Amino acid sequence: MKRTDVDEILRDALREEVSGARACLDDLEERIVAELGERRPRLRTIDWIRQLVAPTRGARFGQFAVVGATAAAFLVVGLFASRLLDHPEQPAVGGGIRLETAQAARTGMQDVLFVVPAPLAATTVVVVGDFNDWEATALSDEDGDGIWTTTIPLSPGRYEYGFLIDGRWWGEDPRADEHVQSFGEYSSVRYIGRGGEGG
């Protein structure tokens, strides 16, 4: 065999080899992507939480901000809810014929009913006391019989109060536990929760 023939044979063999290898490389990228896609694990909930708890340094601040804002939101909502429980919307008006209490759903709190007779011409009757920071809580007289009432939830303690009937002070509730003089006029005092009594 001549030397040139041998060269030809080797050249042809190499050419076939290279073209075959090129064919292998043609769709290599697509095949790798497809295979990775098949093997990519699904992100489970627990993994998501883990990522949240152990984020990359770059994302940590943002995720802390989200967690912090959520916590702050819970705190604010909680505080407002507790304030609403302490000072719920209160019905309007009244004087001192009866003051009754009923055990409220909340532990230690009692719904205290304030009742006051007022002249039929009266237009505004409010109760003020240390339980409402001496801010007026209106009483109502829906049937117009001159008996004004309201119910206020109170925690155990001693409460001083009186009524303002069209702006005039009236502090002698006959159902009060005691009466004290203050600024020259009587105020009523009610004890809630004393010796387990309802008020």
Add this chain to the structure above:
Amino acid sequence: MMRHEIRSTLAAVLAVLVLGAAVLAAVPFQAFEEALCCIPFEETERILAAIELGYGQENFPSEDTLRLVERLVEHPSPTPEKQGILLTLATALEEGLPIDDLLNKAFEGLARGVPLNQIDGGLYQRLILLIQVRDLLYANGIFSVPAGSPQSVPSALPTPRFNELLTNIADAVGDHLEGGGSPFDGHILFQHVEERLMALQGVTLLQADVALVLERIEPADLTHVALAAVS
């Protein structure tokens, strides 16, 4: 590593909660400066300094104090009368006394339309009573210690418990005097105080604290307290 991250997250949440609670719980001191800047009080600096002292007290009612300052600022009465009420409060804060009862009395007067000079007269008498009763308790070995501190002896009461006793005793004596009672009626004064404390025993006062006061205080002590308030 994971535990470290969890701890960091929990610490951050805790910090947010604590800061949030602090921000929501207390009125900033600047609010008092802003409220008082509208009125040319001669003693504004003293009043502000006393309020600043108040922030160092346990359970300082900053919200109610600011509300009273704002109500007084808006009140149509002459400036000296408004200042008189604030100076009485300032004195109480300087003395380290609880001011809840004084604030309550002031709001009561405002709600009933009582003139400011009359309100101040009532507040001043209550202030003297608070001072006298505190000194009486101290003289009888009943002390106040900061809440959370170890209670070395049974008569060293945490501040909130001590203040509750102090306020109720002073208020009972004050009610007796306002009702026209004589300061010399030691036994009647003692009876009023005893009734008040017994009524609140187990409600806002501890039985042990009530017993402690009733066994150490005598009718003559209350006569001295009442005399100081009316003289």
